[in-house]
Amino acid sequence: MEKSVALSGALPRNDATDSGAGAGGGMLDFPISLVSSVDSRPVVGEMDFFSREKKLLPAPAAVSLATGLDLNIPKEDPSIALTVDNDPSPDEEKKKEKTEVELGKMTEENRRLKGMLTQLSHNYNALQTHFIALMQHQRDLHELHDDENDKKNVKERLFDILPATDDTSANYDIAGDGNRKARVSVRARSEAHMISDGCQWRKYGQKVGKGNPCPRAYYRCTMAAACPVRKQVQRCAEDRSVLITTYEGSHNHPLPPPAVAMATTTSAAASMVLSGSMPTIEGLVASNFLSRTILPCSSTMATIAVSAPFPTVTLDLTHSPHLTGTTSSRSPPLPPFDHSFFSGLHSSAPPAWAAPHKSYGSKS
DNA sequence: CGCTTTTGACCCGCGC
DNA sequence: GCGCGGGTCAAAAGCG
Ligand SMILES: [Zn+2]
Secondary structure, three states, X not given: OOOEEEEEOOOOOOHHHHHHHHHOOOOOOOOOOOOOOOOOOOOOOOOOOOOOOHHHOOHHHHHHHHXXXXXXXXXXXXXXXXXXXXXXXXXXXXXXXXXXXXXXXXXXXXXHHHHHHHHHHHHHHHHHHHHHHHHHHHHHHHHHXXXXXXXXXXXXXXXXXXXXXXXXXXXXXXXXXXXXXXXEEEEEEOOOOOXXXXXXXXXXXXXXXXXXXXXXXXXXXXXXXXXXXEEEEEEOOOOOOEEEEEEEOOOOOOOOHHHHHHHHHHHHXXXXXXXXXXXXXXXXXXXXXXXXXXXXXXXXXXXXXXXXXXXXXXXXXXXXXXXXXXXXXXXXXXXXXXXXXXXXXXXXXXXXXXXXOOOOOOOO
């Protein structure tokens, strides 16, 4: 038996909750890649959210994607840049000038905001690094203390000495309690074999499941030597255009800025849910946390399944009326209302960014 | 030459 | 204990 709650993540944007939502997860739930990363997803890349190759995507779009803020003010928006005809009355001439001045201001402000955003991103990474270092230190102290009080525990001492190549010991505390089992899975329509998420992954296995003829691929994060993050990529059985990516664990290293949004969102969401710091799932979704961060570009649904053994946060980026089928049957059918809200923001699907990944055979 | 992918073997928990 | 199925290892192959 499993409980599953499906809620629409597509609530109206509520910028006031911006800072509050992240802090809602408790102080230690530093919403970075610490826990699960989703690190979660393009025909050859139709859902490449976090391609590190910025050339492939228009920069303003990337900014907008990562922050949920639509800072992209096209310079040649016809609604702003008036195209006055040959007979400009002095009045209209004036109006035009005024508008152009306005436009200049906005462009300038836009540039400034972008700069700030970049700065913010850098600061964020720096802070994250510092935080991780602190956590490491704290862990060392903690275990040292334990050792003094309880000398029979040789194992822990070993963990202190061992290089951080031991995943479980090194990252246990970083992940925080209750977060280790966290999983975040992302469903997205994509013909690509893998959705790029800003991280580097090395494939370490592939299996074909029992019921599902589609092979499931296993990846490990290679951005840092000891990064424990893993992900599974599998095509949905009944609808092969849907790619399901499941992330597990948290990064022990800074992520490239484009990847931060996704990792932050997923891990923080997982943290909140699993730690119970967000009183209700409704609270999580109502805080508009998910939709503001990564989902403004499509109609969306956040599903949080409390099923054993791993609590899983599912971000559904699909438009499909299909039910999941992989993890569970969804209780309530999707309310029809959640598509309309974002229609004004990004009307179309994300561009087809390419994922740098290759093949995908099958076995067994 | 250093990386990733491939792929069968191996491990381990679970139900019988 | 045994078989099964999901997950991982690691040797070999592939690739730029
Ligand atoms: Zn990582």
